[in-house]
């Protein structure tokens with residue numbers, strides 16, 4: 001039997017937003033770690049990020065990063081990007097085209113920073129920027145950071161680098177692999193249109 005979302009736009013939307021919402025709270029969800037792709041001219045790159053927020057009503061997805069990271073530089077030059085998700089069990093791929101907003105030291109980061117845990121704050125406390133060349137193998141952290149030997153108060157310094165990338169969705173492309181026949185659909189959020197595509 002085919003699932004309800006096999007040939008139904010509404011059911012597809014329900015399913016994909018359920019999967020995105022679940023990924024934010026469920027560490028074992030494959031949708032939790034999409035590939036984020038951005039580009040500036042010939043500088044095209046993809047990397048894994050952790051999905052931190054999913055907001056269906058505003059068509060927004062969010063992840064966290066360091067203001068000094070290379071992807072932020074790329075986004076400053078070109079805010080168009082893409083997120084790619086795949087769930088092997090569900091056999092569902094999403095390709096999400098987005099327009100990115102870089103948030104640093106504003107109300108968006110304030111809200112997100114409050115929810116970050118002691119353990120994850122050390123990522124934002126390195127002396128050198130992520131991607132800096134090092135003469136030796138390194139975590140980039142002084143030993144106190146490596147040993148989690150810092151107080152919550154000391155970790156507040158990381159807020160300066162803490163950045164929330166707000167991804168405003170332009171379109172979502174759905175692909176469902178099924179033995180009976182794959183199904184592919186495009187949801188054009190900007191123009192409020194949806195269509196089936198040949199897989």
Ligand SMILES: Cc1cc2nc3c(=O)[nH]c(=O)nc-3n(C[C@H](O)[C@H](O)[C@H](O)COP(=O)(O)O)c2cc1C
Pocket residue numbers: 033045047048049050051063064065066069070071072130131
């Ligand atoms: C499982 C996993 C989760 C990751 N999550 C994030 C993340 O949420 N934010 C982030 O900036 N980098 C994350 N990274 C590291 C990035 O993939 C990447 O190596 C780093 O951000 C540097 O990328 P850039 O030089 O393109 O900025 C993660 C890597 C892995 C393997």
